[in-house]
Structures are given as C-alpha cells and as structure tokens.
Amino acid sequence: MLQITGLIKTLGNFSLNGVNLHIEEGEYFLILGPTGAGKTILLETIAGIYSPDGGTIILQNRDITSTDPKNRGIGMVYQDYMLFPHLTVEENIGFGLRQRHIDLATIRNKVRETAEMLGIWHLRERYPDTLSGGEQQRAAIARALALGPQVLLLDEPLSALDVTTRERLRRELRTIHGMMKTTIIHITHHFEDIFALADRVAIMQNGTIVQVGTPEEIFQRPETEFVALFTGMENLFHGISRRRDGEALIDVGPISIQTVAEIEGDVYVGIRPEEVIVSREPFESSAVNTFRGTVTEIQQNGMFSRIVVDAGVPFVCALTRQSIRRLGLAEGETVYLTFKASAVHAFPG
Amino acid sequence: MERLIQRLSRSSLFSATFLAISAALVIFMGIVIGGLVLYPSQSQLLASITSPEIFFAIQLSLVTSAVSTALCIIIAVPVAYAMTRFSFPAKSLANVIMNLPLSLPPLVAGVALLIFFGPSLIGTMLRSSGIDVVFTVTAIIVAQFFVNVPYMIRITRSAFAVINPRYEYVARTLGCSEWSAFRQITLPLAAKGLIAGLVITWSKSIGEFGAVLLLAGATTMKTETLPIAVYLNISTGDLNEAIAASIVLIGIALISLLIFEHYGDGTQVI
Numbered sequence: 016m017l018q019i020t021g022l023i024k025t026l027g028n029f030s031l032n033g034v035n036l037h038i039e040e041g042e043y044f045l046i047l048g049p050t051g052a053g054k055t056i057l058l059e060t061i062a063g064i065y066s067p068d069g070g071t072i073i074l075q076n077r078d079i080t081s082t083d084p085k086n087r088g089i090g091m092v093y094q095d096y097m098l099f100p101h102l103t104v105e106e107n108i109g110f111g112l113r114q115r116h117i118d119l120a121t122i123r124n125k126v127r128e129t130a131e132m133l134g135i136w137h138l139r140e141r142y143p144d145t146l147s148g149g150e151q152q153r154a155a156i157a158r159a160l161a162l163g164p165q166v167l168l169l170d171e172p173l174s175a176l177d178v179t180t181r182e183r184l185r186r187e188l189r190t191i192h193g194m195m196k197t198t199i200i201h202i203t204h205h206f207e208d209i210f211a212l213a214d215r216v217a218i219m220q221n222g223t224i225v226q227v228g229t230p231e232e233i234f235q236r237p238e239t240e241f242v243a244l245f246t247g248m249e250n251l252f253h254g255i256s257r258r259r260d261g262e263a264l265i266d267v268g269p270i271s272i273q274t275v276a277e278i279e280g281d282v283y284v285g286i287r288p289e290e291v292i293v294s295r296e297p298f299e300s301s302a303v304n305t306f307r308g309t310v311t312e313i314q315q316n317g318m319f320s321r322i323v324v325d326a327g328v329p330f331v332c333a334l335t336r337q338s339i340r341r342l343g344l345a346e347g348e349t350v351y352l353t354f355k356a357s358a359v360h361a362f363p364g
Numbered sequence: 365m366e367r368l369i370q371r372l373s374r375s376s377l378f379s380a381t382f383l384a385i386s387a388a389l390v391i392f393m394g395i396v397i398g399g400l401v402l403y404p405s406q407s408q409l410l411a412s413i414t415s416p417e418i419f420f421a422i423q424l425s426l427v428t429s430a431v432s433t434a435l436c437i438i439i440a441v442p443v444a445y446a447m448t449r450f451s452f453p454a455k456s457l458a459n460v461i462m463n464l465p466l467s468l469p470p471l472v473a474g475v476a477l478l479i480f481f482g483p484s485l486i487g488t489m490l491r492s493s494g495i496d497v498v499f500t501v502t503a504i505i506v507a508q509f510f511v512n513v514p515y516m517i518r519i520t521r522s523a524f525a526v527i528n529p530r531y532e533y534v535a536r537t538l539g540c541s542e543w544s545a546f547r548q549i550t551l552p553l554a555a556k557g558l559i560a561g562l563v564i565t566w567s568k569s570i571g572e573f574g575a576v577l578l579l580a581g582a583t584t585m586k587t588e589t590l591p592i593a594v595y596l597n598i599s600t601g602d603l604n605e606a607i608a609a610s611i612v613l614i615g616i617a618l619i620s621l622l623i624f625e626h627y628g629d630g631t632q633v634i
Contacts, residue, residue, distance in 0.1 A: 059533065062533070062537050063536070063537070064533045064536065064537075083536075083541070084533075084536040084537050085536055085537070085538075085539045085540060085541060087537070089537060090537060090538075091533065091534055091537045093530055093534065095528075095530075097528065097530045097531055097533075097534045099531060099535075099549060099553075100553065101552045101553060110535070110538050111538035111539050114538060114539030114540055114544070115539060158534075158538070159537075159538075162538065162539070
C-alpha cells in the first residue's frame with residue numbers, strides 16, 4: 016500500500032539514512048525510537064514537506080516522491096497539535112474541506128460527523144487556546160480525518176497528554192482506526208502504545224529502521240541490542256486477565272499471575288528479569304507470585320548471568336554469578352520463582 | 365499618594381536612587397516636549413497650523429509616507445519571510461547589507477542616493493529615458509523607503525520567526541499550496557506584528573529628514589514635508605511655523621506610539 020524504498024534526507028542534525036518500509040492497507044503501524052532517531056523527519060518526508068535527497072515513496076502504486084503535499088492524500092497530526100489559533104474548532108476541522116471549494120452545507124455535515132465521532136462537536140465555536148490538551152488533540156485528529164486521507168500520520172500524538180487522558184485517547188485511536196480503516200503510521204516512544212495499538216512495529220535508530228515485526232516478535236526476539244535495551248521486557252506473555260478485589264489475575268498458559276493493574280480481558284504481561292527472585296525452597300513473603308520450575312539454561316555473561324526457568328512458561332531471570340554458585344544452580348534443577356504483583360506490567364493486548 | 369510615600373519610605377536606598385533618576389528623566393522629557401507645545405500663544409499656533417504652507421507640508425508628508433510605507437510592506441514581507449524560513453548562500457552577507465541603512469546616518473544614505481540617481485551611470489541612464497528623481501516628490505518617497513525598509517523587515521522578521529512553520533506544513537497536507545498556506549495561515553498569524561511594523565515605519569517615514577533633504581532638497585511648497593518645514597522655517601526665523609510643524613509631528617509620534625504599544629507586543633524593535 017505504502018512502499019518506502021531507500022529514503023535519504025539530511026536536515027540539520029537529523030537524517031534519514033536509507034529507510035525501507037512496507038505498510039499494508041488499513042494497518043496500524045507504529046514507529047518506536049529514541050529522540051533524535053529521525054522519526055519526525057520521516058513522517059514529514061512521507062507527507063511531502065521535505066523532498067528526499069534519495070529514494071522513492073509509492074502510495075497505492077502511485078509514485079508520490081515529488082508530489083505536492085496537498086495532492087498526496089496523507090493527513091498529519093503533530094504532538095503539539097498545530098491547530099490554527101486564529102480559527103475556531105469548526106473552522107479548523109473544516110479547513111481542508113474548504114480548500115476543495117465544496118459547498119458549505121456539505122462541509123458542515125462532514126465536520127459535524129467527524130467532530131461527533133471524536134466527541135468535540137460541542138466545542139465547535141471555541142478557539143484552540145481555550146481547549147485542554149486532550150480536546151486539542153481530538154480537534155487535530157478530526158481536522159486530519161475530515162478529508163478522509165489514505166494514510167494518517169501521527170507524530171507522538173499522546174506524548175503531551177497527562178496519563179489519564181493519554182489512556183483514554185489511546186483507546187479512542189484504536190476505535191477510530193477500527194471504524195475508519197485508515198492506514199495509520201504512529202510515532203511514539205511509549206512502549207505501552209505498542210501493545211494497545213500496533214498491528215506491526217518498526218524500531219528506528221540513527222535514521223534507519225533496525226527491526227520490523229509484530230509487537231510479540233519485537234519484544235520476544237529483539238534483533239539488536241538496541242531493541243532489547245529499548246524494550247527491556249524479556250518475560251513477555253500473552254494472557255487473559257480477570258479482576259478480583261482491586262487486583263487482577265492473569266491466566267498465562269498453565270499459570271496465573273497476580274498484578275495490581277486494574278485491567279481485564281486480552282493482555283500482555285511483562286516482567287523484567289531482575290525482578291524475579293530465584294530460591295531453592297518456597298518462602299513466606301509479601302510477594303504474591305511464586306511458581307515452581309526447572310532450570311533449562313544458564314548463560315554466563317558479565318557480572319549478571321541469565322537463567323531460563325520453565326515454570327509452565329519460560330521465565331528469564333537475572334542473577335549474579337555468586338548467587339548462582341551459592342544456590343548451586345545447574346540445568347535440570349528444581350527452583351522457585353518469586354516476584355511482587357507490582358513487578359508485573361500489564362498492557363491491553 | 366500616602367501609599368506611594370509609604371512604599372518609598374520602605375524601599376531601600378538602592379531602589380530609591382534608581383527610581384529617582386527615572387523620575388528625573390521622565391520629568392525632564394515631559395517639560396522639554398510639553399514646553400514646546402505650550403510656548404506659542406494658542407491663537408498664533410492655530411493660525412500657523414492652518415497656514416497654507418503647513419497645510420501643504422502635512423498633506424505632502426501624509427501622501428509620501430503612505431506610499432513609501434506601502435512599498436516597505438510589499439518588499440519587506442517576502443524578504444522577511446525568506447530571511448526567516450529559507451537558507452541560501454551568502455545569507456549573512458545579505459543580512460548585513462540590508463541592515464546597513466539602520467546604523468548609517470540618514471544623511472549618508474541621502475548622499476549615496478543622490479549620487480546613485482544623480483551623476484552615476486544608472487542615474488544618467490534613468491534621466492536620458494525621462495526619469496528624473498532628484499529634487500522631486502518621488503525622491504521623498506525613495507529616500508523614506510530606503511531608510512525605513514530595514515526597520516519594516518526587522519519587525520516583520522520577528523513576527524514570522526515566532527510562527528511555528530508546522531502550521532504551514534499542516535495546511536499544506538490539508539490542501540493548501542505554499543502560496544495559500546502563507547496567505548491563509550502565516551499572514552493572519554503575523555498580522556499583529558505587521559500592523560506594529562506598519563505603524564512604526566509610517567511614523568519614521570513622516571519624520572525622515574536627512575535622506576529626504578539630500579535627495580529631494582528643501583524647496584518651499586514643493587518638497588516641503590513636515591520635518592523640512594521645521595528646518596526651513598527655523599532657518600528663516602519663522603518660529604511659529606516651525607513650532608506648528610513640530611507639534612503636528614509630536615501628535616503623529618504620540619498616536620503611532622500608542623498604536624505600536626497596543627500591537628507591538630511580541631515583536632522586537634531596535
């Protein structure tokens with residue numbers, strides 16, 4: 016659907032050094048990377064703001080590499096919204112439609128439909144500087160969607176928002192994507208976004224794409240050290256969460272993991288290897304998760320070693336070499352794994 | 365008043381000293397300018413202001429400054445935008461050259477213009493094709509434009525500089541060409557700065573003396589703008605006419621300053 020090949024662009028300190036991406040029709044595609052990776056330039060080059068120094072962009076079999084932004088059918092939403100401050104919410108949302116010289120009644124209907132979908136029609140007469148961050152972001156998304164773009168580019172759309180608003184808008188993005196079936200490319204540095212939103216994820220670093228895959232592939236088989244460090248969750252499982260007394264019990268294959276998150280249904284759980292305590296015998300503690308398992312692998316490297324314990328699902332644990340010696344661990348031995356409910360990170364799946 | 369005294373008595377010697385110097389300066393300026401307005405008798409003043417000569421000077425000043433200010437805007441808007449948004453070779457050199465008239469004495473700018481339109485090759489060519497600028501009303505406009513366009517560019521630049529270019533980027537993804545994004549987004553967002561620039565440029569054009577004197581000359585009832593009228597009447601000893609022209613200039617300065625204060629926030633003026 017969208018095929019980017021060998022895209023090169025240098026702009027001040029930022030650069031794209033040969034970006035290759037293939038994005039499917041209707042896909043929710045996330046690009047994850049640290050600040051300075053060149054994510055925003057990539058979006059702006061796709062939108063046509065900058066013409067690339069090299070490479071091609073093909074959208075629906077049409078070479079748009081040097082097409083004017085206004086003729087690309089690509090919508091853009093920035094992190095800081097960029098709502099036109101001299102126009103009302105309604106005028107902002109209708110801005111693109113007005114450029115097409117459509118009759119006013121049609122514009123108003125379309126604006127109303129889009130604004131109602133995002134729950135901001137009642138704000139239509141307000142100016143952007145009187146809106147909250149979440150409202151501004153909804154207006155910015157509505158403005159881009161009103162034209163029915165083939166591709167919607169979102170540049171860190173949730174980063175400037177407070178946690179509650181961010182989570183609500185994240186769910187709404189998922190809903191909007193489901194309703195509109197628009198292809199979305201979304202830049203982020205929050206890994207929660209990956210599980211909540213992405214069909215596929217690309218990891219970007221120093222102006223290139225270092226890995227592309229489904230969220231599970233990215234987290235379970237990071238292809239570079241950078242991805243592993245950036246994602247950081249080696250124990251990642253898919254499960255079903257049930258709520259119980261302010262806590263949640265997540266069934267992951269044969270075991271159930273307790274967490275403090277108030278989350279239900281399809282989830283991913285992540286536990287960092289250094290949060291897992293390994294012992295020879297079960298012990299009484301405040302930590303609620305204890306599982307019996309068998310050591311299947313010991314990797315000695317550096318100060319910390321990693322051991323893999325099969326407790327129904329494979330857990331990776333990080334221990335010092337001294338601890339391994341002290342406990343007398345070896346492959347095939349039986350051990351107990353203990354971790355706190357608060358060490359369990361759960362994301363909607 | 366009581367409060368003021370209370371506040372002053374509480375203040376330190378440091379702040380009292382600085383405030384006293386400020387107060388002295390304000391009083392000094394007030395007396396100097398106010399004194400000029402109050403010096404002639406009101407009937408004489410009225411007669412001088414309504415005299416044909418001063419009336420002519422007011423008219424000429426308004427017309428020439430309006431035309432030169434319009435020219436300043438037409439040129440300054442694209443130049444300021446290019447200087448803010450684009451990078452091009454020799455940009456800093458261009459910047460120095462277009463700012464030079466700012467620090468140049470207007471008299472020197474006038475001499476340079478006089479040579480350019482007078483005995484230089486270009487001046488000679490212009491004259492042979494029937495365009496004679498020197499000592500005409502056109503010269504007044506040219507001199508005002510030359511001296512003031514850098515101010516207009518500076519103010520317009522700072523107005524554009526505070527506008528995030530991403531507004532235009534978004535507008536272009538929404539169906540605008542670069543031209544229409546500029547017209548529909550950037551220009552309205554810069555409007556306050558542009559109005560501020562317009563007012564200060566206009567008031568400076570009205571007050572322009574040195575460059576106008578040299579290029580347009582000082583001919584009574586021909587190239588006699590308000591500052592030229594002050595100069596001519598002082599040199600012939602007609603104090604009332606000189607003061608009348610000065611008072612009109614003070615009034616214009618006051619009005620434009622008030623408008624500028626209203627629109628000028630967010631722009632830097634040198």
